[in-house]
Amino acid sequence: MHRDRPVGELLREWRRRRRxxxxxxxxxxxVSTRHVSFVETGRTIPSRAMLLHLAERLDVPLRERNRLLVAAGYAPAYDRRPLEDPDLAQAYEAIRSVLSGHEPFPAVAVDRRWNVVLTNSAMEVFLDGVDPALLEPPVNMMRLGLDPRGFAPRLRNLGQVRAYLLPRLARQAARTGDPVLGSLYEELRAYGAEDEPPAAGPADIALPIQLGYDGVELSFFSTITTFGAAFDITLDEIAVESFFPADAATTAYLRRSATS
Structure with missing residues (x-):
């Protein structure tokens, strides 16, 4: 835990980050504006309950709420256990169930930095042909998609995907204040010129992910699922991205491949 900055300074930073x-x-x-001012300037140390209340209003991530608490002299409120911990067994099985239940369509669980936690077998359509160096842990899903050594060369609408993912990554880095995400954004942004905002085609219902694989053209859109009201940092930071076929040909190919 960090102890290098006063709690008021940290709170002020989060308030400004939220504009x-x-x-x-x-x-x-x-609460009163006077109280907020006194907390930020260090004239008042908020109670544990008030600090958590302010953090909730500021949508501060759970791991950063712990940092605020420690800076104010309180014990952390949220555990951070590995996903394999017995106490998280039910949650781990829930993730596995979501991934396996989505087959024959691809799905992946990632952490707060887009590092892969778990995948289902259908993710092979994305991982095929990727440089082995990118498959060394931690495997980063953003890097797999936008690095030229990943599946980026097989994306038929790479510019469109980049124009969506890079601003999303930039917003996430700004929202969380995570320098690792900021560095990842700068790394991936350097792989291409500025891209045009995604333009919807006449048949699109969401941003399409058009991928060449095994001599066929696959098309997907995706959804993101997170744990509701998580009290463990590990669970709070896990998201499951599920890829759904965007056309009948992709559906037929994946179902046929799963039974062959």
């Missing part, structure tokens, strides 16, 4: 004034935060938290 809120002290008045905005005071209204949302139902």
């Amino acid at each position: 809120l004034s002290q008045l905005d935060l005071a209204i949302q938290a139902d």
Whole structure:
């Protein structure tokens, strides 16, 4: 845990990251602007309950809420156990169930930095032909998709995908304040010129992911699933991305491949 900065300074940073004034935060938290000011300047140390209340209003990630608590002299509120921990067994099985239940369509579980936690067997359509160096742990899904050594060369609409994913990654880095995500954004942005915003085609219902694989053209759209109201940092930071066929040909190919 960090102990290098006062809790008021950390709170002020989160407030500014959320682009809120002290008045905005005071209204949302139902406290006085004076109280917010005193907390940020260090004239008042908030109670544990008030600190968590302010962190909730600021949508501070759980691991950073622990940092706030420690900076104020309190014990952390949230555990961070490995996914293989027996206490997380039911959650681990839930993730496995979601992934396997989505077959024959691809699905992957990633952590807060887009590192792969688990995949189902159908993810082979994305992993085929990827440089083995990118498959060394931790395997990063963003890097797999946008690095020229990944499946980027097989993306038929790479510019469109980049124009969606890079701003998303930039927003995530800004929202979380994670320098690793910021570095990842700069790394991936350097692989191509500025891209045009995604333009919807006449048949698109969401951003298509058009992928060449095994001599055929596959098309997907994706959804993101997270744990609701997680109290463990590990679970709070896991997301499952499920890829759905965007056309009948992709559906038929994947179902046929699963039974062959």
